[in-house]
Amino acid sequence: MRHVAALAGVGVKTVSRVINGEPNVSAATIAKVREAARTLDYQPDLHAGNLRRADGRTRTLGLLVGSVDNPFAGAVHRAVEDAALGRGVAVFASSLDDDPDREQEAVSAFLRRRVDGLILTTVSESQAYLAPELRRGTPIVFVDREPAGIVSDAVVSDNAEGAATATRHLVERGHRRVAYLGDRLAIQTARERRRGFLEELGRAGVATRDLPVVDGLHDEASARRAALELLSRPDAPTAIFSSQNLVTIGVLRALRELGRHHDTALVGFDDVPLADLVEPGITVVAQDPQAIGRLAAQRVFARLDGDDAAPARTIVPTRLIERGSGEIAPREV
Amino acid sequence: MRHVAALAGVGVKTVSRVINGEPNVSAATIAKVREAARTLDYQPDLHAGNLRRADGRTRTLGLLVGSVDNPFAGAVHRAVEDAALGRGVAVFASSLDDDPDREQEAVSAFLRRRVDGLILTTVSESQAYLAPELRRGTPIVFVDREPAGIVSDAVVSDNAEGAATATRHLVERGHRRVAYLGDRLAIQTARERRRGFLEELGRAGVATRDLPVVDGLHDEASARRAALELLSRPDAPTAIFSSQNLVTIGVLRALRELGRHHDTALVGFDDVPLADLVEPGITVVAQDPQAIGRLAAQRVFARLDGDDAAPARTIVPTRLIERGSGEIAPREV
DNA sequence: GTGAAAGCGCTAACAT
């Protein structure tokens, strides 16, 4: 910047004014400065400016997700990015792999870089460690999963309700032996979906005592194994509710291997790519990751703009998409 | 930091030393400083430090991809992140949507934030605008597509070779009426894949003059329409090579709508999620986005560590995965 | 309309 000022024959403050579009600079001076900046390939240093700037904003956001290599996270990420773009805000993303230690490290790495706000899919038991940062005024919005040990904004799917919808869909078609295959109970959304499943069966008057409920599945392989075991029993379920997209895919593989994909109903929570092109199509309760990301970013920016309303939970509705697998009738009535 | 120093009863430099793990501090002092930092919830400001630090590194990387909401980009992103994690480097990601203006804006936004290196899937005609930055010593590695108007490291799939492999696979099964459905020719990889397709047919002695070659497809919808049109002709192709995953999916939809998915062969470039679960499975020439991301990150870090060898192009091999759709025989010989 | 001086939070270079 000194160089630019020297070349343009003005003071550094004038260069600063031109770059930031501040008033009170003559058109001729602006032109001179612009020219000098171009010939020197000058790029202003945002961080240096932020050090002194009144609002102290870095125009940077931190996004923490399960893995950036995951369709749900990708859609959330994209929506956040789109919302940030218009405000000149850049987005840091980090994958957590359901590892609480990584969550804390990633948060700390972002905080050291002075992100203006944090959007996170939390994986640790408690987010109490974020309390000081929250007090300091950094907006923190939780997506997909709600925080524990701390009160802050959250944007989530209606997990229990969505699971109940999926379950009702199966019960209405006459299924009574419905199995639940879900993620680890440490994950809040898994608990919610499990609850929605069981409560809906209760409402429908189906005894849940002897129904197969398998937890702790978090990848295709474990889901496939669990489904193979379940389907090989003499009292195999006539319908399966899978609480997560990787589990859905694992179950699908098991069904295909056993040639049971046309006689066992399946409804998955969260959409799966190409779900409409397999045979039968996979019926799912779809989440809206795009909306979740957009709303989360909006909350962060609203907070940054001074919104100090009480922390709120925004619920994004799910949507049942019938594609065939969920409409298969029970084998015997 | 001043506050921490005051509370611990030491000078700021000592606090700095403790935080950066520099030697020559007594264990007792370290403990005092740590304690003070914890009670004050002190987070060091990385940017402030970088302003003065000798190497001027921000421990930040910029990644530019087509869209973070895309399996290929997601895998690259994840691999880059994994490579960066061990070095304490955070990753900025930005989506370009094949928009050259966005590319320049995103690059500029990252440069203003003083990223240590740039990894990008370029979309603009020429990257000559990056020359000053390159001279300044910022490592820039191109992934997926090679740069134009500038010489720098690149990590790419063997596009022409992969396309030739796919084409050979079809020709060897007796196909002569093979169609090419590809992306816009402005995209370098599309041109390469098209070239590989045509050259392989030439080698096999198949006249390419009358074969359907459709360019300019870049989403499912346009690919589906093009395929529908092609398949409705009296001289419909017996096999299709699609040069990109979204195109592959669009073609697949068209084949299904016409009930032709069992009598028209299809080989796609780039893998598609769940490709093995549709019927028939989709034969593809798979890229290795994970390896591309990893190698690109390694190049950036090697440059940062002082490697000043001539810019190199790293070619990541593709792999033919037979799943059924590519092994369909021609309808009549 | 413009510039000089001070200082943001930190680290480098040199004390001690």
Add this chain to the structure above:
DNA sequence: ATGTTAGCGCTTTCAC
């Protein structure tokens, strides 16, 4: 083993 001073590139404050 620890502290002091200067200064990174910018913006603020205030004077001109």
